[in-house]
Each structure stands twice: as structure tokens, then as C-alpha cells.
Amino acid sequence: MQVATAWSLASAPGLVGGPRHRYHPSQSTHHAQHRHRYSTRVSSTGDGDEDDPIPLFVDYTQSRIPPNEPLLRSIDRVKNSLLEASNDTSAGGAINNDALLRRIVQKGISFQQANREKHRDDEYEMQRVPGCIATVLVRATLSRNIVTISGKSDALLSGGLIAIVADVLSGVDVTAHEILQLDANSLTSALGLKPILNTGRNDGVASMIRVIQDQIRSLLGDSSGNTIQPSSRDAIRNETSDKPTVAMLLSGGVDSSVALHLLLQQGYNVTAYYLRIWLEDELAHLGECPWEDDLHVCQEVCEHAGNVPLETVSLGKEYRDRVVQYTIEEAQQGRTPNPDIMCNSRVKFGCFLEYIDQSGMKFDHVASGHYARLEDEPRESSPGTTRAKRLFRAPDPVKDQSYFLCALTQKQLSKVLFPIGQYKKSEVRQLASEFNLPNRNRPDSQGLCFLGKVKFDEFLSSYLGSRPGDVVDAMNGEVIGKHNGLWYHTVGQRKGIGKVMFPLATAHGPWYVVAKDQSKDVVYVSNRYDEDDFAKARSEFEVEDVRWISNQHPAQAMSSDGKWEVVRFDMKIRHGPKIVQGSLQLKGDGSSGNVKLDLKDGGLAPGQYVVFYSQTSDEVLGAGVISEKHWASFLKEYKQMVGSEL
Structure with missing residues (x-):
């Protein structure tokens, strides 16, 4: 990509992104005579041709800003530093897109490192930028009409864009009033970055500048400008305060999109949330993020549903701490982890619930597109108390996801809705067609929730070698x-x-x-x-960390004299349609027990979850984890058989 610039003065018929000032109708002619935009011409084709001028400023004063004013010089300085020749440039002297993205990322890392201590107190007063793909926070401070920008983001590339905006707007002698005249939509074009950034990131930079401009107006005591409006979520919730509120976890897939529409049909006041999770952010600086397509689809689905508010929430650190670390530690010990179970219990219905609570957002429910059913405990079972939630398998045995939900607590289940839990997959696809969803023909996602398109072995190799x-x-x-x-x-x-x-x-x-x-x-x-030879090793094992959905073990598990009894269950050893039969006898304090299956299983691996279902219904009663003692007994038995130390 080669960039050529030429500063010019161009008139413009309207106001885009600049401040609004009060004036009387009699003044309109006067303002029209002195309304000008400065523009830059940028060519990204490499052939030296110039595209249409890009408006940079709107001037509402009697005097004009000459092309060598501080902000113009600051833009030119930052642009030249980004595009300067180096080892990353091609034979023709143009820097390639990947190299430019790497420069932006590095600029963001350096910015964060340099400002971590300097602006530590600013974090509490930073404002979230709406409309950004990543979570972006910025703050403008003012001293003698000179602006200083601080900010942070959870995505590498977005952090680099914050650094660029801060570098431009905090340039030598750049004034607050000059920043207020900047057209927010023009900066990435003026810097030559628009062609390499997707629409979401270009819009995010514009939104970032508008937030900064609004903060500057507030610091200057000017309330007549374009103040940031309350979020659409707040506006809609105020208009429909009598409706129960739902935070809908929207992934971009057909299932969650149909779930959203069903909630709207049932009269809920819905706000959609797209959760951006770990590893996806780590790939963000490469320019093609696997989650950007998902987010774009979510935006289309929300618009199609009548402009349902959509917010993105990054839970990257929480994912690393609560899911990824667990996965790595379990694998390192040779155990078989189940990150999808942890994803649901620790993130989607764990730290996300914490996030909305800590943010002061009062939602009655959190919903998702999981295939599972919830019912209230019969009133006669708990008179005078809050009725417990009961979890059941979905009618579609292939799509049923109750296995992945086995670790949810009563507190979590009390907030949850599964709108499509009563449907089969074919019926959900039919509903998607009836709703005419923009993603109705999108294929189902595959693989682990936090890996995206990365293979599990590649993930393990990168961390464990x-x-x-x-x-x-x-x-x-x-x-x-x-x-x-x-x-x-x-x-x-x-x-x-x-x-x-x-x-x-x-x-x-x-x-x-x-x-x-x-x-x-x-x-x-x-x-x-x-x-x-392997009949016992494939059918008998010990489970640990046994937990029950109701918080109480089944009544038949203990005799009247306090002894643990053998109880029959339907079981799932792994996600899928296969149900096996067997028995469980708890021991000790009831947190562990011995399982005997009626038939041999394909592979009983320590770390693997076993889910216990009622044999008379589809109800999920509890779950446990296969213990390493299963290996210990196997190794002891075969050591004796071969007569040597294995």
C-alpha cells in the first residue's frame, strides 16, 4: 500500500462529526459563507492516483485554519512514522499490510507500557467507547487548552489504534478547539489506515474520537455539542420498563438467534451480548479474527429483530484464569479436561453474571441458545420457600447439551432461560426460516468454545510443548x-x-x-x-467431586440408618446421544463414590465428567469427575499380571 497526500480547502454542505453551535435563522447565510472543510487526498492503490478528497475539519469561525496548523502537522507526523520505509517494505518502498498491522500493535504495547504508571488513576474515570469490536476505554484531560489522551483496550490491535489517536490528538501545540473541529470519520483515511482496517475498526476509531470530543466539551463547560446519548439498551429498557428484562448471549449462530426471536415473541425486553473470549483476541493483530464474522452476524440479527441493543463484552482475562488455565493444568497432569463445561459454569453463567451485577445492570434473566430444559420444582416439594430449578435433557438426543451444563449451581440456574430447549434442531432451523433470519443457512460451529479454528493439539503444543x-x-x-x-x-x-x-x-x-x-x-x-482382559477397567471406576443439581443427594442414596446405598442411574460419560446404565454408591462424605456400568465403555479417562440422569425421566440429577484412582487400580492389576514394574 502506498499513500500520497495533498492538503486542500474544500467547501462542504453539512456537518459531520463537528460541534453544533446555536444560531438563529437570520445567521444561516453568515455561517454558510464561512463553513469550510480541510481535506486530504489518499491513494491506497500504489499507482499514484488520488481518490476523492477526504474532509478533515469543519470551521465555524470567521478565520480559516491554514494547512500547516498543529493538528494537520500531527496527523502527517504520525502517518509518516507508520508508513516509513524499513525492512518490512516491498521493493517499491511501500509497507505491506501485515507489517503495518504489526507496527500498530507494537505501538499500542509501547503506549500501554509507557502509560501504565503515569495514568493509573485515569482507569477509574475512563469512558467506554460504544460500537467498538473490542472493549475500549478512553479519557481526555485538559491543561491550558492542551489535551492529553489516556486509554486501554483488551485487544492488541485496538490498543494500537488508541495509541495512534492519542499520538495525533496530543501532538505539539494541538488545541482542544482544533480537536473539536476534526471530522471523526476522516482520521483513518487521512492516516492511510482505512483500507487495511475492517468496517468495525474504522467505525470504532470514529466513535473513539467522538467520545473524546464529548469529554473535551464537558471539560470546557460546553453542553451545546453532540453529547454522547444514553445507550440504546438504556433507552429501550426505559421505554419498556414493565417487561421482564433478559441479557441474551448471542453468538452469531442460528440457535442463539432463534432464541432471541422467541424471547421477543414472548414479550421480554431483550439486550443482546456478544462475549469475546480468549485466544480470539490473541489472533486479533493478524487482521482476520475468527470472531469478527460472528460479531457482524450478531449485528445483522439484532437489526433484523428491530434494532435490539447489542453490546460486546470481553472476558479475556477471566477466560485465561478460569478456563484456559484449568485446561492446561489438567492436560499437563495427563487428565482429560472438559473446557466446555468450565466455559458454561465459570464464564457464560459465571463471570458474565458477575459482570452485569457489578456494572449495575439489573436483568431478570440471562438466556442462551443451549439445548436443555428447565423446570421449577413442584410447589408442594418446597412449600413456603423459593422453588429449586430442575435441569432436563432436550428432546433432540444429538443436540442435547445438558452434559455441558451439569456444573451449573442453583444460583446460576435461577437466572437462566433456555428458549430453544424444547425444540429439536430441525425445528429450530425451520423457525430460522420462518423468522427469515439473515444467518438462517449458517452451518453449526464445531470445536471447543475458546479455540475457534485452532486445533486442540496445536493449542496444547503452544503451551506445553x-x-x-x-x-x-x-x-x-x-x-x-x-x-x-x-x-x-x-x-x-x-x-x-x-x-x-x-x-x-x-x-x-x-x-x-x-x-x-x-x-x-x-x-x-x-x-x-x-x-x-479390560472388562473391569472399562466398566468400573471411582468418581470424585460429586455434586447434585438440587444441592442434595437423591433420597434413595442413603438408607434410614445413614449408610450409602447402591443407586441406579442413566449416565453420560461424554457429550453425545449415547446413554449408558449403571450404578453409583457414594462413600465418605458423599463427594466421591464407585460407579459400575452395565456395559464396557469406549474410554474412561480421569478428568472426564460423568453426568447422572434419572432413569424415570430426562432429569439431570448430578455429576462427578472420573478419579485418577481408576489408573492406579489398573496399573496395580497389570503390574501383578506382567510380573514387573511398569
Whole structure:
């Protein structure tokens, strides 16, 4: 991209982004005679041709701003620093887009580092910029008509754009009044950045400047300008205060979009929230974020639904702390994590609920597009008290997501709505067509909630790297391969295990992972996994961290004399339509117990969740986690069988 600029004076018929001043009708001719815009010509084609002039200022004073005024010089200085030749430039001297994006990101990192201590107190007075893809906070301070900008963002590229705006507006001798005359929509074009930024980020920079201009007006005591209006959420909630309010978690998929429309049909006052979560932000500086398409679709869905308010909330730090860290630690110990269960309990219905509470937003409910059903406990079961919530499977066995919701507490469930829980997927697709949703033909998302398009093994590799160890035949203790890390393998795995085994051994397959020994970095495999040798290891195990949806264990789990009884349940060992039958006998304080399945399972991996369902209904009663003691008993048994230390 090459950028050529030429400053010129152009008249403009209207006001875009500048301050509004009161004047009488008799003054209109006078103002029309002295209303001018300064503009810049920017070419992003690299051929030297100039596009139409881009208006920069609106001047409402008798005097004109000459082209060498401080703000113009500041824009030119910042533009030249961004586009200057370096090792990142092409043979023709033009910097490529990726290199320019990297410069912007680095500028933001340097800005944050330089201002972390200097503007620490500003954080409490920073104002959120509406309409930005990322969470962007800015604050303008004023001293002798000179403006200083501080700000922060949770996305790398947005942080760089804050730094650029601050650099331009805090330039030498740039005055507050000059900033107020800047057309907010023009800055990215004047800097040569508009072609490489998507629409959302160009609009975000404009919104950022408008917020700063509004803050400056407030500091100058001018209330006649374009003040920031209350958010559409607040306006709509004030107009419909008699309706129950819902914070709708909107992902851009068909399910949550249909859920939103159903809520509107049922008379709820809905505000949509798009949650931006970790890893997606880490890819933001590359210019093509996997979540930007989702957010754009959310905007279209909300507009189609009658301009339902939509807000973006970044929970990046919370994701790292509550989901990603858990996933890494579990995998490092050789266990099988379930980040989707943690995503729901700790983020979507965890820290998001905390966020809206701490923000002072009073919503009656939080809704999502999950396939699951909720019912109130019968009144006769809890007379005179708040009725507990009961969680049930959805009627669509393939799409049912009750497994992923098993860790929700009564406090969380009391706020939750699942508008599509009673429908099958085919019915939801039909509703999407009937509603004529803009995303009605969009395919379902795949993969883990926080990884986007990144493969799980790639994610593990980036954090845990490799830690080689032996692949051992569980039947005889023979080393038959070398693995790169316990975390790349899970019990029951067949696909891919041959890649880490010696060629002579692969000929005797198929091989399955049957256990892992984290203390010795050993992966145990067997080609007799379907035989009786593994019947017990595949059907009996211990569970820990057992919890019940109602906060109480089933009555039949304990006898009248206080002893734990064997209780039959339907169970899910993993997400999917498969239901297995078996029994659970709790022990000790009831937080652990022994499970016996009626039939062998494909792979019982420590760390994996087991969800317990009623055998007489679809109700989710509780859940537990497969204990590492399952491996301990397996290793002890087979150590005795092979007669050596495995």
C-alpha cells in the first residue's frame, strides 16, 4: 500500500462529526459563507492516483485554519512514522499490510507500557467507547487548552489504534478547539489506515474520537455539542420498563438467534451480548479474527429483530484464569479436561453474571441458545420457600447439551432461560426460516468454545510443548513406541496412536490407549482392548467431586440408618446421544463414590465428567469427575499380571 497526500480547502454542505453551535435563522447565510472543510487526498492503490478528497475539519469561525496548523502537522507526523520505509517494505518502498498491522500493535504495547504508571488513576474515570469490536476505554484531560489522551483496550490491535489517536490528538501545540473541529470519520483515511482496517475498526476509531470530543466539551463547560446519548439498551429498557428484562448471549449462530426471536415473541425486553473470549483476541493483530464474522452476524440479527441493543463484552482475562488455565493444568497432569463445561459454569453463567451485577445492570434473566430444559420444582416439594430449578435433557438426543451444563449451581440456574430447549434442531432451523433470519443457512460451529479454528493439539503444543516418553504394551510391559507428551493422548484413543509407535508394533494393531502414568510419562496401549482382559477397567471406576443439581443427594442414596446405598442411574460419560446404565454408591462424605456400568465403555479417562440422569425421566440429577484412582487400580492389576514394574 502506498499513500500520497495533498492538503486542500474544500467547501462542504453539512456537518459531520463537528460541534453544533446555536444560531438563529437570520445567521444561516453568515455561517454558510464561512463553513469550510480541510481535506486530504489518499491513494491506497500504489499507482499514484488520488481518490476523492477526504474532509478533515469543519470551521465555524470567521478565520480559516491554514494547512500547516498543529493538528494537520500531527496527523502527517504520525502517518509518516507508520508508513516509513524499513525492512518490512516491498521493493517499491511501500509497507505491506501485515507489517503495518504489526507496527500498530507494537505501538499500542509501547503506549500501554509507557502509560501504565503515569495514568493509573485515569482507569477509574475512563469512558467506554460504544460500537467498538473490542472493549475500549478512553479519557481526555485538559491543561491550558492542551489535551492529553489516556486509554486501554483488551485487544492488541485496538490498543494500537488508541495509541495512534492519542499520538495525533496530543501532538505539539494541538488545541482542544482544533480537536473539536476534526471530522471523526476522516482520521483513518487521512492516516492511510482505512483500507487495511475492517468496517468495525474504522467505525470504532470514529466513535473513539467522538467520545473524546464529548469529554473535551464537558471539560470546557460546553453542553451545546453532540453529547454522547444514553445507550440504546438504556433507552429501550426505559421505554419498556414493565417487561421482564433478559441479557441474551448471542453468538452469531442460528440457535442463539432463534432464541432471541422467541424471547421477543414472548414479550421480554431483550439486550443482546456478544462475549469475546480468549485466544480470539490473541489472533486479533493478524487482521482476520475468527470472531469478527460472528460479531457482524450478531449485528445483522439484532437489526433484523428491530434494532435490539447489542453490546460486546470481553472476558479475556477471566477466560485465561478460569478456563484456559484449568485446561492446561489438567492436560499437563495427563487428565482429560472438559473446557466446555468450565466455559458454561465459570464464564457464560459465571463471570458474565458477575459482570452485569457489578456494572449495575439489573436483568431478570440471562438466556442462551443451549439445548436443555428447565423446570421449577413442584410447589408442594418446597412449600413456603423459593422453588429449586430442575435441569432436563432436550428432546433432540444429538443436540442435547445438558452434559455441558451439569456444573451449573442453583444460583446460576435461577437466572437462566433456555428458549430453544424444547425444540429439536430441525425445528429450530425451520423457525430460522420462518423468522427469515439473515444467518438462517449458517452451518453449526464445531470445536471447543475458546479455540475457534485452532486445533486442540496445536493449542496444547503452544503451551506445553513436548515431553517425550515411552509407549508401553500393557499386556507385557514391552516398549513399543515413543510419544511426544501425555497430553496428546486420551484413554480409548485409536486414531493417531500408530504415529508414535514403532513400525513392527503397528502391524499387530489396532492399538488403543488404555492408561497413562503421569509420574513416569508412560502411555499404555493394548491391541486386546475389546477382550475380557479390560472388562473391569472399562466398566468400573471411582468418581470424585460429586455434586447434585438440587444441592442434595437423591433420597434413595442413603438408607434410614445413614449408610450409602447402591443407586441406579442413566449416565453420560461424554457429550453425545449415547446413554449408558449403571450404578453409583457414594462413600465418605458423599463427594466421591464407585460407579459400575452395565456395559464396557469406549474410554474412561480421569478428568472426564460423568453426568447422572434419572432413569424415570430426562432429569439431570448430578455429576462427578472420573478419579485418577481408576489408573492406579489398573496399573496395580497389570503390574501383578506382567510380573514387573511398569
